[in-house]
Amino acid sequence: MRMTNIGHDWADRKMSKRLVCCVWVLVALVVSNRASAHSLWLASENSAAGREAIAYFGESPSDRTYHWPDRWQQLDVALRDGGQQKSLKTVIRDEAEFVGRRGTDALPARGTIETQVRYGVYHGTLLNYVAKHVWANRREDPRAKDAEPLSLEIVLVEAGGPGTVVLQIVRQATPLAKAQANLYLPSGERREIVADERGRITLNEIPAGLLGVSVSDKRDGEVGVWNSESYQSVTNIATMTIEMPAKEGRQIVSQAARQELPVAISSFGAAVCDGYLYVYGGHQGKAHDHSRDNLHAQFLRIPLARIGQRDGAWEELPMETPVQGLAMVSYAGRVYRIGGMTAKNRAGDDEQLYSVDDFSCFDPSSLQWRSLPPLPQSRSSHDAVVIGDRLYVAGGWSLMGNSDGKWHDTICTIRMGEEGAQGEKSAQWRSIRAPGLMRRAVAAGQLGGKLVVIGGIDNSGAVSREVNVYDPAKEEWTMVASLPGEGMNGFGVSAWNLDGRLLAGGSDGVIYALAAVDSDWHTAGHCAESRFFHRMLPMSERSLLILGGASRSGHLRSMEHISWLESDLSGN
Structure with a gap:
């Protein structure tokens, strides 16, 4: 040279x-x-x-x-x-x-x-x-x-x-x-x-x-x-x-996505569907202020290919009820909104907080929402994941006007499908007992066809790093290796299955990976910015977006792009 x-x-x-x-x-x-x-x-x-x-x-x-x-x-x-x-x-x-x-x-x-x-x-x-x-x-x-x-x-x-x-x-x-x-x-x-x-x-x-x-x-x-x-x-x-690379011969590389959310939010719903990132609702303002004014009243999307580009701009979509603490998933080209919490009080008034039982479907082709069978109980501060053709909702509580909520000790599931076959309108929710799982602010993921529920906070106010696994084929629950970390880690965690491994990240800024339900967690990488009550979603088959959430300094607008790459540093 x-x-x-x-x-x-x-x-x-x-x-x-x-x-x-x-x-x-x-x-x-x-x-x-x-x-x-x-x-x-x-x-x-x-x-x-x-x-x-x-x-x-x-x-x-x-x-x-x-x-x-x-x-x-x-x-x-x-x-x-x-x-x-x-x-x-x-x-x-x-x-x-x-x-x-x-x-x-x-x-x-x-x-x-x-x-x-x-x-x-x-x-x-x-x-x-x-x-x-x-x-x-x-x-x-x-x-x-x-x-x-x-x-x-x-x-x-x-x-x-x-x-x-x-x-x-x-x-x-x-x-x-x-x-x-x-x-x-x-x-x-x-x-x-x-x-x-x-x-x-x-x-x-x-x-x-x-x-x-x-x-x-x-x-x-x-x-x-x-x-x-x-x-x-x-x-x-x-x-x-x-x-x-990380220990298993792979590496994670993190950098700012050079794109921000329009507003700093936490406890929001987000999903990736057909090349778009969708973001719904969430909490804005100071961490412990809860009112109608603190609910982010926007439903937004942006093409994944435009994230970080000069012409990358958020598109505002039709909004339903402004909520926080909701879950959002995608399935068969549609986006689904599950539960959440709304507020009836204005800022400065006594809190009047209510969990909702909403289950709605957004069709990107028509830009319209459609109501689906409501949840068996109102639920917020939960998470959801699709495994095969079934949606699973886990964790959370039900707020009814005050801060003393009813904690759920069940998960619920419903079959997803095309209209006219096993359609959403004819499908019914099924509640399943979840022994030992009475927590909110959890993450739900899937690994090997099994539901994995990670961390949260229990009804005594203690942060938990326990991991519960439900096997739909056997209808059995088991406890597996706890999420590593200390302090607040595990509270408001987010998770996603990438390349056959379940990744989870929380307030300590570490990305942990689980290769199988009977294995131990290992450190797979680190976020540039520690956060919780955020969302972790796929950017591609081997890369993630980590967006929004909260840190010690307040709510976040930032997004990170995390790449999970095959690495020959461990051998050819």
Whole structure:
């Protein structure tokens, strides 16, 4: 890969305080190999259009909002592809959560990208940057045979399994013994590490997420002139980022979906149907204020393909009763609304809260609602899931004008189907006893054809992480491994089955996965923003949207796009 030379314009520009700070950080980097300093980083993110390359200038792989150097008005990024180097186009972006360059071409499911760029002369040293990024690969893709050696690079020798990585520091194709480097863990922690005599660094027990490594090498006595400025040394700075997989040889990559809900809401209904995301009702305002004014009175949708796009806009649809604490599912091209809580009081008045027994169907083709057989009892703060051709509703309580609700100890189910056959109008609800399951603010999911009810809060006010499983074939209940976590985790959790695994996430920000009902939960990834009373829904066969909900700072508008990818880091 050739070195990109950018014209020297630094002295001709009026530097802001931010840029002056950047320069002083570079001084620290030149003086000490161990200093935490701004470097050039490459990484990749998933968007609605696919995985895209990103380049940014920050102190760590997670620092993505620092000023992009003015002199880097172009950047040559190469994708290694079957022993060839494919050039990738990037464009400058200055966004709320990202400042740098974004690729315009979709990346493959796995690969290696790299760039080498000259910064210029500063304080007598010539600064060069090399950045690389590897995702979903056991090792780096080969470079082109005629490619010149990089001035300094970090090489992914091998990833022997989940959490294990072998790296090598190389200068001009020669291992750099005892090289000092900075390690940036997915948690954000920075550590100082030293390579062995072969320039190798072996890392173990690295958690899932983006791992970063940086190293610098100053060579005194190398003199010359660049852009009419003389230098007495050369400093090469190399970085690498690697997407580390979760324990089962898969990885989850999270980033902001660059799309927000129109309003910050929690306890809402949401579903994905035929390429659209639908959002209904929910709670808005302060967490414990309940009134008609705190009910989000909108039914909205947006095409999944438009999420994060400039022309992505929410469409308002016909609204029925404004409620919160409802469940929503999709089936056979329609969207179904189940239960919820409404309020009769205005803000500031005594609370008059009522659970409803509504069961309604929205037809996207006609944009009309149709009432269906009501629930056996009014119910809110529950969840629902479709398994086969049956809808299951679990958890929740019934509020009747005051805060002392009646807790449900049953689940209910109804057969879904086409009109005229086993149609919704002729179908009847069936109530099923649920021993040990008297909880609300639960998540309902399915795994292996079984209903899985996760967490919640019980009628004594205790947060629960218990997991109850109902087998429809045997009509039996069992208890399985509890959801991990502590404190409030389990309360207001959300879940979805993705690629044969049940994923669940709550207030601790961890995404847990259950591969089978008789197995243990394992950590599959982390959300960028911890939340509860949110929704977790499919973006594609192997990616999720996590949207809305509440955090310690209040209700959220934000959405995250989580990708669950096959990874060769555990073997080919």
